[in-house]
Amino acid sequence: MRRSGPGVLIGGIIFGLIIITGYRFYEYALQRNFLLQANVTCDAQHNSCFVADCSADTLGCDTTAYEKITILARNAPSCIEEHSCKEFNCASYGTCSVQYCAANAVQTGEKCITTQTP
Amino acid sequence: MNIFSHLIQVEYCYNYLINQIPVGLLVYSHIPTAVIAVIFGGFLLYKVRNLESMTLFVVCVSFAIWCFLDLSSWFAFLGSNITMFTWSLVDLFALLFFFFSYYFLFTFLMRRDLFAWQKIVGVLFLLPTAISTLFGYNLLSFDANQCQVNEREWVALYPYFVEGVIVLAVLVLAFICIRKATTQRQRTEALLASTGVFLFLFFFFLSTLGVNVLVNYFDISTYAYNFEIYGLFGMPILLIYLGYLIVKYNEFNLKIFGTEALVFALLALIASEFAFVNTVTNRILISITLVLTAAIGYILVKSVQKEIEQRMNIQQLASNLQNANKQQIVLIHFITHQIKGYLTKSRNIFSMALEGDFGKLPDAFLPLATEGLSSATNGVNTVQEILNASNLKSGAVSYIFKSFNLTELIQKIISELMPAATKKGLSLVCNSENAVQQVIGDEAQLYNAFKNLIDNSIKYTPSGSVTINLESKPDKVIFTIKDTGVGITAEDMSHLFTEGGHGKDSVKVNTESTGFGLYIVKNIIDAHHGKIWAESEGSGKGSTFTIELSLTDVAPTAPEINSEVSK
Missing domain, CATH: 1.20.1070.10 (Rhodopsin 7-helix transmembrane proteins)
Structure with missing residues (x-):
């Protein structure tokens, strides 16, 4: 070996990586301390819901109304990721917010739907 | 699944x-x-x-x-x-x-x-x-x-x-x-x-x-x-x-x-x-392929490894051999120098004794002193020949190229060797009427080469003649020496110019032969970008040696970095 130059640098980097990896594993993998975004079914009779804009492509287009929720993964039920929650009430869970459809919240490929009765 | x-x-x-x-x-x-x-x-x-x-x-x-x-x-x-x-x-x-x-x-x-x-x-x-x-x-x-x-x-x-x-x-x-x-x-x-x-x-x-x-x-x-x-x-x-x-x-x-x-x-x-595979059959087939490839790969790697080791061993042996050769040359130099020194002293003593430096020698001792001088002189020449061959091989010879008269050089050699030819009753003739006068080369080394060839012909010709021809072509000069001597067999011809390349029966004719003479001649001629070859119809039918020297391409090929020349 010509010189032991990179030893300290590599050692320092490995130490840093262990700290970072360990902490992130604890935070994300074990504690599930991150936000989860998902679409859940929305009651269009009571709220302004999102729905897929099928005007461009009607084939296989899902017209189910949905609302967008952001929830702390730790508190989220497993049906969120599987998109299988029948009636999800955000208020029942800690750190959960709901986004209903509004003109400034609509993204490409979706639109608002509401069947609210006055 | x-x-x-x-x-x-x-x-x-x-x-x-x-x-x-x-x-x-x-x-x-x-x-x-x-x-x-x-x-x-x-x-x-x-x-x-x-x-x-x-x-x-x-x-x-x-x-x-x-x-x-x-x-x-x-x-x-x-x-x-x-x-x-x-x-x-x-x-x-x-x-x-x-x-x-x-x-x-x-x-x-x-x-x-x-x-x-x-x-x-x-x-x-x-x-x-x-x-x-x-x-x-x-x-x-x-x-x-x-x-x-x-x-x-x-x-x-x-x-x-x-x-x-x-x-x-x-x-x-x-x-x-x-x-x-x-x-x-x-x-x-x-x-x-x-x-x-x-x-x-x-x-x-x-x-x-x-x-x-x-x-x-x-x-x-x-x-x-x-x-x-x-x-x-x-x-x-x-x-x-x-x-x-x-x-x-x-x-x-x-x-x-x-x-x-x-x-x-x-x-x-x-x-x-x-x-990619999903079926059990495919997995088994891939497993078998994997195991077979691993086994064959292992054998392949091992065999290549062995081959590389052998190659490295050969390289090591070659290197050792080269070192041994160098040491051998050094040893030959040392021994031959020592022997040459002893023989030269003996020759000088015999020479001085025969010249009367120690007074008149007894008549009974006179033939012994003459034989002693001859023997010591031959010994010095033999040792010198071995030294020359060794020097040529190691590249310790430097060539000094300059213009000289080739015809005069040949004539000088003939006059030196004429007594030996006359003593054997041989006719030694040289035809060099239209030969070129000036050539470029190392005069001293070419002197050794030509003298060696002519001396050889005289030694290996029991009776008859030795004829030398020197002729010029536009770009080269051709030296030919033809004798009626013992000739060269096809077997001897194959190693004629090699180191120690004695003819099979040559020592019967010339007991002082070292086998280095023609090897030295070839090296000298090669260094002059010349050619040398021999022709003979076989044993007892005489032989002809020819040397071609270029008149244009005479650049030295021998290494000149080591100018030490052993004499």
Whole structure:
């Protein structure tokens, strides 16, 4: 070996990586301390819901109304990721917010739907 | 059913993934590349412990970890928590192998450790990503709809900036080293290593940047990430370039690398087929192929290893033999010088005695003194001949080329040898009427050569004649000596001009023959860019020796660096 130059640098980097990896594993993998975004079914009779804009492509287009929720993964039920929650009430869970459809919240490929009765 | 079925935690994400890209292709592009990289880097570090192999090992390992992290990021069906964890680290590991790729190239090209300031700059470049990863600033949330992670845009862009800077630094380093290279070999090596590292990093940089641009600026996220896998092909390219450097230029001083690398690559490729097959039959067939290839590969590597060891042994033996030859020449010089000294003293004593320096010799002692003088003179000549041959062989003879009269030289030799011919009753004739007068060559050495030939003819001709012809052509002069002597058999002809190349029965005719005479003549003629050959119809039918000396091409070929001439 010509010189032991990179030893300290590599050692320092490995130490840093262990700290970072360990902490992130604890935070994300074990504690599930991150936000989860998902679409859940929305009651269009009571709220302004999102729905897929099928005007461009009607084939296989899902017209189910949905609302967008952001929830702390730790508190989220497993049906969120599987998109299988029948009636999800955000208020029942800690750190959960709901986004209903509004003109400034609509993204490409979706639109608002509401069947609210006055 | 496939091998991932028991790993699926989120069915929705699995279905989402298989609509985007074949899972087998993902595995095939990530796992073999990572495995080959680790095997390559590990093998190199195991065989050679130096700065280059250590930094390359870090490149290979950090790249392999990146591959596994990236693959896990694709596999959101493992659960959002695993995807968040692995996704959070990919940028950090990408920057790590970028930085160490530059580090490796620097140590490879400059043959020294990276400058301290460059290490500091590298660490400073890594710090923002490391800190943002540690505190989780780089990721915003997990998008369960698209089974991917939402990144913080400005943090996500920073690694591309650093990667771009490192790619530029690689180009600058390559440019400097190629310009500074003093030999063609250095230039080629620098070019190959730089090209390999550049392509590896550039492929990766381009593909990941392309994905980022598609996702963030064109809002194409569904299939955009598929392009990322093309960036992985940079690693095999780097390994091919490095493998070529190792095999062709013996970089890292690895003797058997080519075969081992080939076998390992083959095994990795076969093993990676497990990612595609679903049936038990196919798995069994691939397992058998894998085992057979491993067995054959092992035998192949061992046989090549044995062959290389044998080659190295032969090289060692050749080197030892060369040394032994040199020592032998030194020994011959020492012995012959000593013997020559003793013989010369004896000859001088006999000579002085015969000349009357010690008074009148008794009549009974006179024939003995004459025989003693003759014997000592022959001894000196014999030793001198061996010395000359040894000097010619070792290249210790220097030739001084100048113009001289060849006809006069031949005539001088004839007059010196005429008594010996007359004593044997031989007719010694020389025809040189239209011969060229002036030639360019080493007069002293050519004197030895011609005298040797004429003396030989006289010695090996019991009766009859020895006829010398000297004739000129426009660009050469031809010397021919024809005798009616014992002739040369076909068997003797084959080793006539070799070292110690006695004729089979020559010692019966000439008991003083050393076997070096014609070897010396040929060496001298060769040094004059001339030709010499012999013709004979066989035993007892005489022989003809011919020498052709060029009148134009007489540049010396013998080494002149050692001007020591043993006499």
